Amino acid sequence: MSIRILESKCCGCGNCADICPGGLFEMKNGKSFLPHPEDCWACASCIKECPEAALRMYLGSDIGGLGGAIHARREGSELKWIIELPGKELRILTTDSRSANEY
Amino acid sequence: MQWIFASQSVILYILVYYDIQEGETIQKQLELRYLSADFLIIGGGTAGCYAALEFCRASDGNVIIIEKANIRRSGCLAAGVNAINAYINPGSTPEGYAAYAARDAEGIASHDILLSMARGLNDTVKRMEELGLSVLKDEFGRYSARGAWNIKINGENIKPLLAKAVAAESRIAVFNHVWAKDFIVKEGRAVGAYAVDLKNSILYAVSAKAVLCATGGAAGLYKPNAPGFSRHKMWYPPFNSGTGYAMGLRAGAEMTSFEMRFIALRCKGTLAPTGTLAQGVGAKQINALGEECEGKYGRTTSQRLFAAKQEESEGRGPCFLKTTGISKEQDEDLFKAYLNMAPSQTLKWVESGKPPSEADVEIEGSEPYIIGGHTGSGYWVDNSRQSTIASLYAAGDASGACPQKYVSGAFAEGAIAARSAAKLLGSAPEISASSAQEEKEKLNAFFGRKDPGYTARQLEERMQCAMDKHAGGIGSNYRYSGKSLAAAEAEILEIESLSSFLRAETGKDLAAIHELRDRLLVCRALISHLGARKETRWRLFAEHADYPLKDDGWLKFVNSVLRGDKIEIIIRDVEKEGSPDEH
Numbered sequence A: 001m002s003i004r005i006l007e008s009k010c011c012g013c014g015n016c017a018d019i020c021p022g023g024l025f026e027m028k029n030g031k032s033f034l035p036h037p038e039d040c041w042a043c044a045s046c047i048k049e050c051p052e053a054a055l056r057m058y059l060g061s062d063i064g065g066l067g068g069a070i071h072a073r074r075e076g077s078e079l080k081w082i083i084e085l086p087g088k089e090l091r092i093l094t095t096d097s098r099s100a101n102e103y
Numbered sequence B: 001m002q003w004i005f006a007s008q009s010v011i012l013y014i015l016v017y018y019d020i021q022e023g024e025t026i027q028k029q030l031e032l033r034y035l036s037a038d039f040l041i042i043g044g045g046t047a048g049c050y051a052a053l054e055f056c057r058a059s060d061g062n063v064i065i066i067e068k069a070n071i072r073r074s075g076c077l078a079a080g081v082n083a084i085n086a087y088i089n090p091g092s093t094p095e096g097y098a099a100y101a102a103r104d105a106e107g108i109a110s111h112d113i114l115l116s117m118a119r120g121l122n123d124t125v126k127r128m129e130e131l132g133l134s135v136l137k138d139e140f141g142r143y144s145a146r147g148a149w150n151i152k153i154n155g156e157n158i159k160p161l162l163a164k165a166v167a168a169e170s171r172i173a174v175f176n177h178v179w180a181k182d183f184i185v186k187e188g189r190a191v192g193a194y195a196v197d198l199k200n201s202i203l204y205a206v207s208a209k210a211v212l213c214a215t216g217g218a219a220g221l222y223k224p225n226a227p228g229f230s231r232h233k234m235w236y237p238p239f240n241s242g243t244g245y246a247m248g249l250r251a252g253a254e255m256t257s258f259e260m261r262f263i264a265l266r267c268k269g270t271l272a273p274t275g276t277l278a279q280g281v282g283a284k285q286i287n288a289l290g291e292e293c294e295g296k297y298g299r300t301t302s303q304r305l306f307a308a309k310q311e312e313s314e315g316r317g318p319c320f321l322k323t324t325g326i327s328k329e330q331d332e333d334l335f336k337a338y339l340n341m342a343p344s345q346t347l348k349w350v351e352s353g354k355p356p357s358e359a360d361v362e363i364e365g366s367e368p369y370i371i372g373g374h375t376g377s378g379y380w381v382d383n384s385r386q387s388t389i390a391s392l393y394a395a396g397d398a399s400g401a402c403p404q405k406y407v408s409g410a411f412a413e414g415a416i417a418a419r420s421a422a423k424l425l426g427s428a429p430e431i432s433a434s435s436a437q438e439e440k441e442k443l444n445a446f447f448g449r450k451d452p453g454y455t456a457r458q459l460e461e462r463m464q465c466a467m468d469k470h471a472g473g474i475g476s477n478y479r480y481s482g483k484s485l486a487a488a489e490a491e492i493l494e495i496e497s498l499s500s501f502l503r504a505e506t507g508k509d510l511a512a513i514h515e516l517r518d519r520l521l522v523c524r525a526l527i528s529h530l531g532a533r534k535e536t537r538w539r540l541f542a543e544h545a546d547y548p549l550k551d552d553g554w555l556k557f558v559n560s561v562l563r564g565d566k567i568e569i570i571i572r573d574v575e576k577e578g579s580p581d582e583h
């Protein structure tokens, strides 16, 4: 489980480094950098905080990852979750913090 | 933070180290700063943040929170949670909850402590709703129950909501990215703590009238399910290193029930929670033949785990939660529910093209954790949540003898500790400058020294392998024996001595080295606890191969203290209703 950084999109704001509960990010030459991708817990905090949508969370292939990835965009109380799958259409799911889980 | 420094002397030490071996200059500026507050909270997680808010309601004093990450997304609540697992629904009582939790722990719990927690549960949920938490309601506006003790929420933003309330309170100063190392104890009383700023090479010596340990539990002691690339894709946060337990042990505080380990039965691969499937859509636990197996050996948490493992070892594994047959709408609702707490599981469903309606969800047991909020491991506290050290409190996963507290119980315990701390009078004691100086020098010794030829990461892996093989990890089907524990202990002692030569280059390295050392101490205490309980009370949680049966002569607490460098075991009675003595 880990995070991929799309370097060309990263503006170097440091939000990811500030928020990660494991303190895993470092800033290098004005860009975010994850020295130990295997240390990620997959809590998704960083992908929710990145203003440039420069981060992708993915499942390691050791636990069944198939090359897909997820990121999120916040719009008010909503989070738009964008799932990219190789060779397939995007899948977008929306959650709203104002509504509680049905289950 | 000007107001804090103003009242305290600020001393600046600048030290320059020369790494003779490399012939180059490595400059470290270690600044020692003094801080002071009425109430010092170590760990700005669930219990810590709530305690800070409650202290401000109960007193006009000020609070410092020391948090190694950022309180907006740190600890167990970082990704979100799916429900409030401890709530007294109409028709139930706190007494009923206490009895249920004690039963699940096979009697090893403190009834009084459980009861005081249970009585506080519902208030905390009301408070969180006022702060903006979404709670599902029925058509009459009542909370929607999920099973006997649960209510449904949207737990994605529970931590940001708490952090926002903390930020709005001017009497709380939050130190994010500051890692606590040790308590400061003077004449049997906790008077503060040392903490290292992970980014700015500062050592804080914080003095306080009362100190709360709210650092959560311990993960990363055992080899995880996927020890390679996904080594941190565990259920419990890998960043909760058990430092709070180690700090307590070094300070002389008594711990209880480490041997009541928690092993989570979760979704295979992602280790995502299963309650939403089991209680939410009523998915049954089945074996590979499609037969229901959950209740075969009883219905306690450990018995349900045992049932799954037993099916596997008798050739009827793997086990699943039977979700096939649910509707497409339920799929969509589940995708969203998991995005709100464990997005990796939604990704897995969508990526594999096998939603829960089409494929049953395979489950597996995690590596063992030490967590006072699920099982009963942690500080031995009295009803006010004070530990055996005066003015040192513990709450949430750090605190023991009170299993099944979960989110709302961590809040409730934080509140109890805060109200107790608010009653302490006087002012924060001074910290001796010479002790602070000594502490700084001890830490500095890790910088600029010779490379020992191994790293903290490698030693951590060795520790996890030793615990896995000899102290009842996944690899040994959670079983251990007197002999295997002795082998584990010998290895842990050797790793401990190797760890004292590790070298740090940054503040982060320094914390990583000490977190390894903290885990090693927790492992040592755990091994002593496992060996001391000469029975098998909880299947797999504490499965002693030399004593495979439950023995009610052991209806007792196994406690421990660190004396000198040795873990000493203390056996305590489960009092009438199981209450530890007030002290």
Ligand SMILES: Cc1cc2nc3c(=O)[nH]c(=O)nc-3n(C[C@H](O)[C@H](O)[C@H](O)COP(=O)(O)OP(=O)(O)OC[C@H]3O[C@@H](n4cnc5c(N)ncnc54)[C@H](O)[C@@H]3O)c2cc1C
Pocket (backbone or CB within 6 Å): B042, B043, B044, B045, B046, B047, B048, B066, B067, B068, B069, B074, B075, B076, B077, B080, B081, B082, B083, B084, B085, B086, B155, B178, B179, B180, B181, B214, B215, B216, B217, B235, B236, B237, B239, B240, B241, B243, B244, B273, B373, B374, B395, B396, B397, B398, B405, B406, B407, B408, B410
């Ligand atoms: C994945 C997961 C899902 C869960 N789902 C639910 C659920 O749906 N419902 C429910 O009721 N319960 C749930 N629980 C249980 C519940 O979340 C926990 O019991 C509770 O949050 C524990 O609170 P805590 O304050 O003890 O620990 P935490 O909230 O983890 O706080 C500990 C804090 O201490 C900090 N810290 C640790 N060491 C140091 C140090 N040395 N210096 C400074 N700071 C430090 C950490 O960064 C963290 O912020 C879940 C737990 C997990 C792990």
Ligand code: SF4
Pocket (backbone or CB within 6 Å): A005, A009, A010, A011, A012, A013, A014, A015, A016, A017, A031, A032, A049, A050, A051, A052, A053, A054, A055
């Ligand atoms: S949050 Fe996004 S944009 Fe900001 S530093 Fe991190 S990756 Fe770059």
Ligand code: SF4
Pocket (backbone or CB within 6 Å): A002, A003, A019, A020, A021, A022, A023, A024, A039, A040, A041, A042, A043, A044, A045, A046, A047, A057
């Ligand atoms: S998903 Fe969580 S643990 Fe992983 S890098 Fe992002 S913030 Fe850190």
